[in-house]
Amino acid sequence: MKKLYQTMLAGAFLAVAAVPAYAQQYSGPPLKLGVLSDMSGLYADLSGPGSVIAAKLAIEDFGAAAKGMKVEVIGGDHQNKADVGASIARQWYDQDGVDVILDVPNSAVALAVNDITKEKNKIFLNSGAASSDLTGSKCTPNTIHWAYDTWMLANGTGKALVKQGGDTWFFLTADYAFGYALERDTSAVVQKEGGKVAGSVRVPLNTQDFSSFLLQAQASKAKVIGLANAGGDTTNSIKGAAEFGITKAGQKLAGLLVDINDVHALGLPVAQGLTFTDGWYWDTNDDTRKFAERFSKLNNGKYPGKIHAGVYSSVYHYLKAVYAINAKADGATVVKKMKELPTEDSVMGKGTVRVDGRQIHPVYLVEVKKPEESKKPWDYYKILTTIPADEAFRPLKDGGCSLVN
C-alpha cells in the first residue's frame, strides 16, 4: 500500500554515490523522514504534496548521497483529524522507523504529534501549523517550529498598519481557539502601538457568506478590518469585501493568516491591496527564484509558499546537524545540536533556532499587487518592509516555555 505512494511521490532512496575525497563520510544510521500533512483537504495546496517535494529537494541540495547519508522520505495524510494524525505518527515511530515528522498543518493534529514525539523522544519539525503554543506553553525539547506562527503574523501586520495610520480595528474572528488567539495577539499589538479596537464579531467556522459580518465591520467605521480566520473563511471574506465595495470605500483589509496560494485562488482583481505578513516569498533573490522554478516544475506549476520553504529549510538544517553528530543519536540530542548550529540555506537564508524551539528569520510585510503591476506568473506581492528576525517573533521570555532558563 505504501509502496505505491513512495514510488509516486516520495521514493527518495538516494544511493551512495562516489564521494569526493575531501568530504567527511557519514557513518551514522540511515534516516527516515515522514511528511504528515493534509494531502487532499483544505490545506493540501499550501502544504500537502508540495511539502514532500520540498523535503526531497532539500535532501538533494544538501548532497546527502555524496556524503554517504541514506535518507528516505514518506508521506501521510492526516485528513485534518487529530486521531488519524496521532495514529499515523505512532505507527511511524513505533513500526516504520521514522526519525522525524515534518510539516503537519492544522494545530489540533500538530499538538497531538508534539506530545507523541516527546514521549517517543523523536523529532518534530513543524512548519505547517500556526499555533505559537508549540514554542510557548506546549514547547518540548523535541520540537522546532519553522516558517511562521500566529504571534509573528499578528505582530507584523498589527504593528505595521497602525504605523501607517490604521489605528482603529474591527475583527472578523473565526469562532474557535485559533481565531481568538489571532485576535488577542493582534489587539495587544494594536493597543500597544496606540491604536484602538472598535469591536469584533465571532463568525462560525466555514461560513459561506460573510456579507452580514462585513456590513457590521463597515458600520463600525474602523479603518482596518482584521481577518482573524484562515483558508476558505479568509478567501470568502475577502471576496465579500470586494463585492460590497468595502475596500473601495477606504477601509483596509488586513489578513492575519494568508498564504500565497490563497492569493492565487482569489485572483489579483479581488485580492489586490490586501496587506499581511508572510514568512517567505519566492521572488526575493536569485536563489529563491531558482528554488521556485524547480519546485513548480514538480508541483503542477504551483509555486512554493512559506510552509514549503519551511519544510525545505528544516530538512536541510536537520541533515546538517545529523551530519555533524555523525553517530546514532536520540531526538532530543539532535534537536540540541540543531539549536547550536546557525541555520543557513539558499531558500530561507540565515537564521537561528532559539532555545524554545522557534526558528527565527526575517519576515515580510507585503501588499498584494494590482493586476496591472503583475508581470509574470505568481508575481503577487509588493514587499513593503522586511521585519528583522529578532523583532519578527515573540520575545523568548513572553512565551512561557519551560525550556527558557
Next chain:
Amino acid sequence: MSAHAGTTASSSAAAPLSWKPFAVLAIFLIIGPSLIYPVFLMKALCFALFACAFNILLGFTGLLSFGHAAFLGMASYVSAHAAKVWGLTPELAILFGTAIAMVLGLVIGMLTIRSRGIYFSNITLAFAQMVFFFCLQAKFTGGEDGIQSVARGRLFGLISLQSDMVMYAFVAVIFFLSFLLIYRIIHSPFGQVLRAVRENEARATSLGYKVEHYKLAAFVLSATLVGLAGAVKALVFQLASLTDVSWQMSGEVVLMTLLGGVGTIFGPAVGALVIVSMENYLAELGSWVTVIQGVIFVLCVMFFRRGIVGTLMDLWSKRNAH
C-alpha cells in the same frame, strides 16, 4: 429500510445462543496484536463497538439515526476531561463519559423517538448539530485544538496503561464484554420485541407493547454503548477532538454498518474494520479514499444490501440447503 434487510436476522434470532462466533472473536482478539499494530487495532475495536451499538437501533429497531456522533464525541470529551483535569482513574473516566452519553441519549431520545422514518433521521441530525455547537463553544473542549495530552493513567490506580499492549488488553476486554452484552440483548425477549416493532409497528402496538418505551430503551442503550466507544477512544489516542462530533462521523457509522451488514450481529464490526483499514492504509491516496468509500456505498446499496456478513450468511445457508 429494515423491512427488506432483516428477514434472515430474525430467523437466526430464534436459534439458541451460539458460543462459536465468540470463540473465534476471542482468538482473534488474542492473536491480533502480534499480527497487527496494536494502536491501529484499538482504533478498529472502538469503531467496531461504535458501529455495533449503532446497529442496535438501525438493524434491530429499524430507526436510522443521523446524529450518533453526538454520543461518541460527547463521551470522548467528557472522559478526556475527567482523566486529564480531574485526574480520575481510567475506568472511572470511561464510566463517567459513558454515563453522560446515556443521559444525553435519554434526553435526545425522549424528544425524538416519536418521529418516524426520514423525520427521525433529520431531527436526530438537528440535535447532533446542537451538540456540535456546544462542543465548539464550551470552554472545556478546547475548541478546534480539542483536549490534548490526556494521560492514560493507572487502571484501578494500580496498573499503568501507558504501554500499548496493556492498553490493548484493557480495550479488548471491554470490547469483548460489550459485544457479549449486545448479543445477549438482541437475543433476549426485549430484543424480540424490538424486532417485532421493526417488522410491523402497528402489530406490536396492537399486541399491547408500549412501542415507544421499547424504542426509547433501545435508543438509550445504543447511545450508552456508543458513548463507551467514544470514552475508550479518548484514552487510546489521549485526545478528544471535533472530528468525533461532526455530522460526517454520523454518516461514517452508517457506511460501516451498511457495508458490514445491517441487522447482523458481526456485520457492523466487520464493516468498521474495513473502513478503518481503508482510512489507514490507503491514506496516501488522498481524495481517492473518499471516492472509493463512495463507490463502496453505491455498490452496497445497489447490489449487496445485506452487507458483507449478510451476503456471506446467505451464501452459507444456500449451500447448506442443497
Next chain:
Amino acid sequence: MIEIFGISSQALFGQLLIGLINGAFYAMLSLGLAVIFGMLNIINFCHGALYMIGAFVAWMLLNWLGIGYWWALLISPIITGALGVVIERLFLQRLRDLDHLYGLLLTFGLALILEGVFRQNFGASGLPYRIPPELTGGTNLGFMFLPNYRAWVIVLSLFVCLGTWFAIEYTRLGSYLRAATENPALVQAFGVNVSRMITLTYGFGVALAAIAGVLAAPIYQVSPLMGSNIIIVVFAVVVIGGMGSILGSIVTGFGLGIAEGLTKVFYPEASSTVIFVIMAIVLLIRPSGLFGKGA
C-alpha cells in the same frame, strides 16, 4: 435614528436584505430537493455535489471554451440536469420499490464520489469566477450598498422559484405530476409515461441545483467543498418547510435566510446552528413540518 436592541434600524434593514439574498440560495436548492422528494420519495443527498458541479461547469465553460456567464446560466443546468437523468436511470430507478432510506444512502455515496473526483482534479482551495461585467458595481440604497449582482440573484431566484411553483400548481403537466405522486398506476393507465416523468423530474430538480451553482460561482469560490458546506442546512430547510411541499420550501428558504441574518447580528456565534434549533422546535410541534401534510 431608531434603534432596536442597540442596532440602528438602517443597519437592520441591510441585514434583513442580506438574509433574504442568502435565503434565495436556500430556496432554490430546497425547491429542487422538494420537487425530487415529492415525486421520487428520495432525499437527494448529492444535491450539494450537483450544485457544486453546476458552478464548476460554468467555470469550465469560461476557462476552457471561453463561454461566458449568461450562456453558462443556460448550458450548465442542461449539462448537469443531463447528468441527473443519467444518475436516475442508472441507479435510482432500480431502487424505486425499496424503502426510501436506500435512496438517501445511495445519493450520499454519489456525493462522496463526485466531491472526491473534483477535489482530486481541482484541489481544495477553489477557483475564482468573475462577476459578469454587466452586473459589477452596486447601488446605494441609503441604508446599505447593494451590489448589483446580489440584486440579480434575488430577482432570478424569485423568478425561478415562483415559475416552478406556478408550473406545478397550475399547468397541465404539473397536474399530471401531482397526480402521479398520489397514484402512479392510475396516471400510467391514462397513457402517461410515469417512469419517464420521474426521470425528467429528477433531472429538473438537479437543474435547479445547477442554476443555484452558477448563481453562486461569482460570489463564492468555485470549490469542491462548496456543496457539502451548504447541503446540511438545505436539508434542514426542506424538513422545516415540510418534505415535498413546493411552496413550503420556497417560503422556508427565504424565511430561514432572514432568521439566519438576524442571528448574525444578535448572536453571531450561533448563526450556523440556529437553523437546527428552529428545525428541532418545528418538528417537535409539527412533526411533518410547517407546510407538510401530516406524517
